[in-house]
Amino acid sequence: MTDMTRRQAIRLGAVGALGVAIGGVGLSQTGLPWGESATAGARLADPEALRSSGGILAVDLVAAHHRTSIAGRDARVLAYGESLPGRTWRVRPGDRIDVRLRNELDTPTNLHTHGLAVSPRGNGDNPFLSIDPGESIDYTFQLPEDHPTGVAWYHPHRHGTVADQLFGGLYGALIVEDDDVPASSERVLIISDITLTASGDVAPASQQDVMMGREGRLLLVNGQHRPLISARAGDIERWRVINACTSRYITFAVPGQELHLLGMDMGRASAPREISDVLLPPGGRADLLVALSPGTAEVQTLGYDRGGMGMMGGGLSGSAVLATLSVTGGNAAPPIGLADERDAPDLRGATIAGRREIAFTMSMGMRGRMMDMGFDGRAFDIDRIDQRVDAGAVEEWIISNPTPMDHPFHLHVWPMQVIEADGQALDEPTWRDVVNVPAQGRVRVLVDFSRNPGRSVYHCHILDHEDAGMMASVEVG
Numbered sequence: 001m002t003d004m005t006r007r008q009a010i011r012l013g014a015v016g017a018l019g020v021a022i023g024g025v026g027l028s029q030t031g032l033p034w035g036e037s038a039t040a041g042a043r044l045a046d047p048e049a050l051r052s053s054g055g056i057l058a059v060d061l062v063a064a065h066h067r068t069s070i071a072g073r074d075a076r077v078l079a080y081g082e083s084l085p086g087r088t089w090r091v092r093p094g095d096r097i098d099v100r101l102r103n104e105l106d107t108p109t110n111l112h113t114h115g116l117a118v119s120p121r122g123n124g125d126n127p128f129l130s131i132d133p134g135e136s137i138d139y140t141f142q143l144p145e146d147h148p149t150g151v152a153w154y155h156p157h158r159h160g161t162v163a164d165q166l167f168g169g170l171y172g173a174l175i176v177e178d179d180d181v182p183a184s185s186e187r188v189l190i191i192s193d194i195t196l197t198a199s200g201d202v203a204p205a206s207q208q209d210v211m212m213g214r215e216g217r218l219l220l221v222n223g224q225h226r227p228l229i230s231a232r233a234g235d236i237e238r239w240r241v242i243n244a245c246t247s248r249y250i251t252f253a254v255p256g257q258e259l260h261l262l263g264m265d266m267g268r269a270s271a272p273r274e275i276s277d278v279l280l281p282p283g284g285r286a287d288l289l290v291a292l293s294p295g296t297a298e299v300q301t302l303g304y305d306r307g308g309m310g311m312m313g314g315g316l317s318g319s320a321v322l323a324t325l326s327v328t329g330g331n332a333a334p335p336i337g338l339a340d341e342r343d344a345p346d347l348r349g350a351t352i353a354g355r356r357e358i359a360f361t362m363s364m365g366m367r368g369r370m371m372d373m374g375f376d377g378r379a380f381d382i383d384r385i386d387q388r389v390d391a392g393a394v395e396e397w398i399i400s401n402p403t404p405m406d407h408p409f410h411l412h413v414w415p416m417q418v419i420e421a422d423g424q425a426l427d428e429p430t431w432r433d434v435v436n437v438p439a440q441g442r443v444r445v446l447v448d449f450s451r452n453p454g455r456s457v458y459h460c461h462i463l464d465h466e467d468a469g470m471m472a473s474v475e476v477g
């Protein structure tokens with residue numbers, strides 16, 4: 001098969017699946033095949049950065065409706081401020097972030113600093129706050145001096161409106177900077193997806209979208225469809241990659257270029273290692289070094305089978321091109337000068353104060369009724385405390401998934417050390433704030449609850465599932 005016919009075949013497969021995935025939503029045809037657009041190739045723009053100074057980052061954040069152009073079409077989306085994505089917040093360990101959030105949407109919202117290990121209390125990283133349309137709120141996030149460095153992000157977290165608001169365009173990068181990684185330059189790559197109706201509005205989710213977790217027809221990087229990334233051969237670039245898709249899994253790859261993984265989510269691995277691709281579940285991030293050699297490459301998601309519900313599976317999180325990378329100049333890819341072995345914290349020597357088991361729940365409702373989603377047989381209840389943990393305890397949590405599809409498990413403000421996944425014990429200290437729990441599988445994690453007492457949540461980061469009840473609360477104190 002020639003390249004062209006193979007690509008057409010893949011495209012046809014994708015369109016076939018699309019017919020199933022959005023059947024009945026009433027979208028009219030754009031006249032363009034899946035993921036294609038007439039205007040692909042605009043240069044990738046880095047979101048504008050806001051940097052802390054004197055230990056403080058003050059942010060005026062407005063969540064509002066926004067008109068923009070996506071894939072050559074007029075689009076009415078949501079955005080923080082006047083930009084899609086929102087501006088990148090750059091801070092250092094020990095900094096304080098003060099945010100005034102004004103809600104100019106039609107639905108309630110709030111704010112989550114995903115990846116920060118900060119207080120969940122009061123006007124900190126508190127997912128129980130709700131800001132009505134027209135209202136404002138002042139948040140304060142205090143990072144401790146020894147806060148891990150790495151890639152975080154911010155997005156709304158008001159239960160019931162999270163998926164719609166994220167899918168609509170509300171997300172931004174939050175980088176906790178270090179200064180020991182040599183790189184020629186740095187880029188933020190926020191991957192998201194969206195579906196636009198014929199009139200340019202964000203497509204609503206059907207009941208089936210909610211069950212499966214909606215995936216947008218257009219994949220975006222920093223709000224742009226298939227942008228062009230230009231780079232210089234011989235440079236080492238640092239890429240901060242964020243999967244901000246509502247439900248889509250991304251297997252990030254740049255075939256033909258050399259990728260080194262510095263870390264996932266927050267924190268650094270003990271040593272960078274060369275990789276061919278990296279799986280980013282929804283909400284997951286990768287901190288990468290790219291050693292550039294001349295040529296044109298496609299930045300891709302290789303696709304990932306995240307399972308499904310009987311007839312309703314398949315066709316999700318398929319492969320796609322995210323961007324084109326054009327590297328010019330005659331230099332060869334330089335060596336990565338970072339062989340350091342770091343001592344990542346390791347909880348495996350700690351005394352385990354308690355063990356608990358948590359299971360995802362997804363049961364088929366009666367004839368056409370919505371499925372029940374939650375943990376341990378019950379849906380989220382804002383007034384219920386599901387787990388009470390003693391302050392100071394280190395606990396082992398076994399998260400199991402008896403359902404037929406994968407779910408990404410996210411715990412707020414208390415990082416998880418994954419010690420077992422896919423039935424295998426992990427030797428290297430592996431820190432995550434989102435961990436994928438495969439269908440019929442389980443993971444084991446250790447969590448240190450000696451910091452950030454208060455009440456917060458864990459949930460599925462397929463945000464349609466979270467809004468449908470796949471969330472629970474934990475109180476530490």
Ligand code: C2O
Nearest residue numbers: 112114157283410
């Ligand atoms: Cu990125 Cu509780 O979410």
Ligand code: CU
Nearest residue numbers: 407460462465
């Ligand atoms: Cu889920």
